[in-house]
Amino acid sequence: MHTSVPPRHAPGATPWLRPLNHCATPRLRLLCFPPAGAGPSFYRTWATGLPRDVEALAIHLPGREGRFNEPALTDYRATVTAVHSGIRDALVPLPYALFGHSLGALLAHGVALTAAEHGGRAPEHLLLSGTGGPGSTPPVTGRDAWSDTELVEDLREMGGTAEDVLATPELLDLLLPIFRADYALCESHHADPPVGRLACPVTALGGADDRHTPDDLSRWASATTGPFTCRTFPGGHFFLTQESAGPALEAVAAALR
Incomplete structure (x- = not known):
């Protein structure tokens, strides 16, 4: 069984990754992208539910948790480029998979395409959760310009x-600017979504x-020429x-086996 570890930098001492478990001889590296407003701790409970030979790390974006003093990013393509550059060394030594929830799914997809476009190691599996695939209509837009009251009601x-x-x-004063930045990032993605197809298996949850309806999720099938699986919970x-x-974590673990 995995054990969770204290916050520290991931392989290569990059601030973009935070380890979630100890894995002495990993077969596969899983990189997890948090949703809007969240940081690496969103995945803190995942360590014990993954296969013993899977090394899990969470993406750590600027503006939250240990990177709170850094300005949050608001442009999708610039963010994907920055994340890929920051974690590139972690994509080389081992086969890897990417998991993302909501905004994290959009970023994971973009990073997977960027890795393939740059001739690097492509992911073994892409797992995307809580958002629609290419061509789906966002159920909510413009949240980066909403009032504080509207944002709070939407979060509730x-x-x-x-x-x-x-x-x-006091907590909302800290949290809402992060959500606004992340929602602006989402708007940037919707205005100019990435183009391209992968060859790896894709799983949508x-x-x-x-x-985001099951029909929205099923649109992720067009993101790959490889196998596609869609599951709802x-x-x-x-x-x-x-x-x-x-x-849901059992489904992720099964896909990684």
């Missing part, structure tokens, strides 16, 4: 943020009650942290 409806956080003005947008957390 999605269910991914603790109520005590939403009710604490989603909540049955999410704004009980719950809403944050099914990964709700009642479906266990089954």
